[in-house]
Amino acid sequence: MALALEELENDLEEVKALLEKATRKRVRDTLTVEKSKIETEIKNKMQQKSQKKSELLDNEKSANVVVPITTGYTVKISNYGWRQKKKVSENYMNLAGVHQVPAESVQVHFTERSFDVLVKNLNGKNDSMIVNNLLKPISVESSSKKVKTDTVLILCRKKAENTPWEHLTQVEKECKEKEKPSYDAETDPSEGLMNVLKKIYEDGDDDMK
Structure with a gap:
């Protein structure tokens, strides 16, 4: 030419x-x-x-461009925690060496009431976590992730800002509510306490009785 x-x-x-x-x-x-x-x-x-x-x-x-290929086996992330701020729910997962994998190996998918995390090829395995039924809706577009030293931080942007979350998910909230002892407002407080003790005794084992 x-x-x-x-x-x-x-x-x-x-x-x-x-x-x-x-x-x-x-x-x-x-x-x-x-x-x-x-x-x-x-x-x-x-x-x-x-x-x-x-x-x-x-x-x-x-x-x-090196496209990460999923290899090895997949394990569920168990070392994690969460805390809330006025505008976001911060969810952090401790994964040794995660800051050393390619950025495209850390994948996060958001919906209005859930998020899932997949970290590919970290120390010969894939780490995953799925959180469904968030307590309240989040903004998919404004939610994001950050990778820090040995930590993945998931930032779920609250749709209703300045609204406190007592729990991370609806399931956690329902479980906590079931654990609370029920009291009758019209019953004498001492009688209510006796009913609670009676229930504990009835549900207990032989050693407790």
Whole structure:
């Protein structure tokens, strides 16, 4: 293509030289048309050359990108905790060496009431965690993740800011409520306490009785 382009440029220079010397209108018109044809052809060749160069660069970039392949076995993340702030619920997972894996190996997916985490190829395994039925809705677009030293931090942006979360999930809330002893407001407090002790005694084992 380089040789063909060079030939066209030489042809163009010669046509321009002839056009400067020509005096007859018919000759000048013919040379002008030929000049336009050559210029158009040169422009097309230049565009093709630029496009091929761009494709080569894209191919080189693609070849240099290492896509993480999921290998090994998958384990459930068990070392984690959470705390809340006015605008977000912060969920942190302790994973030794997670800051050393490629950024694309740490994947997080959010929905309005859940999030799941997958860390690929960390120390020969994949670590995952799924949290469903969040206590309150979150903003999917504004939620995010951060990878720090040995820690993955999941930031769930509350839809209702400044609203406290007593628990992380609805299930946790329901379990805690079931654990609370029930009292009758109209019953004497001492009688209510006796009922609780009686229930503990009835549900207890032989040693307790």
